Amino acid sequence: MEPKHSHPWKLNESEAIRLQKEWASKVIKEDQLNDVQYVAGVDVAYDPHSEKLCAAVVVLDTESLQIVETAIADDQGHFPYIPGLFSFREIPPITQALKKLNTTPDLIVCDGQGIAHPRRFGLASHLGVLFDVPTIGCGKTKLIGEAKEPGKTRGDYAPLVDDGEVIGNVLRTQDRVKPIYISIGHRISLSTACDWIIKLSPRYRLPETTRQVDQVVRRALAGLR
DNA sequence: GCGACAG
């Protein structure tokens, strides 16, 4: 698959913030997905000794939740980790990995936030707009926002609110297990996004997309040295 | 000024 827009490679902090503000207006918060047969998970692993990163993408069949394709890409690190500008660090290698894919995913689940972001443009939204593909932000912790404790049952959720706006849901994917943070990435509604995360999490706290890609990217980085 | 801060 190919990006829909050209993406600036070298940017400084203020230029990155300006791009976020500009592209945030392109985010579509309603359902705009076809039948979802293939769902992808993307993730990046870091080498603690060098500055290198490794990105991976796994494509799962939505019925069997089995892997149908994987792709990886290395990167030397073009942007530091700055909360709020996180996507500029991970998008370069993720883009390279997605370019290698033969299967076009109908939906992508990202590690991190979508619009649950200070400028409503986290990694999932960034990737979604860049490739014009439906994406979901699925974070293990929050960046911003306040929420009440959701019910203790799988499927229970509570709205994540910032500045009076609902920017996501704190979703319980398994009974009595710590909830995760779901937000719109691009071309999907919040409720549909949560439905998909529940479907993709039949047994564990995190969706299978995240678990599978986590394992793949980890092995790839290990084998890289 | 203080605390928070995706991976």
Add this chain to the structure above:
DNA sequence: ATCTTGTCGC
């Protein structure tokens, strides 16, 4: 993110 595998318990 990363340092880190097996193991105890429901």
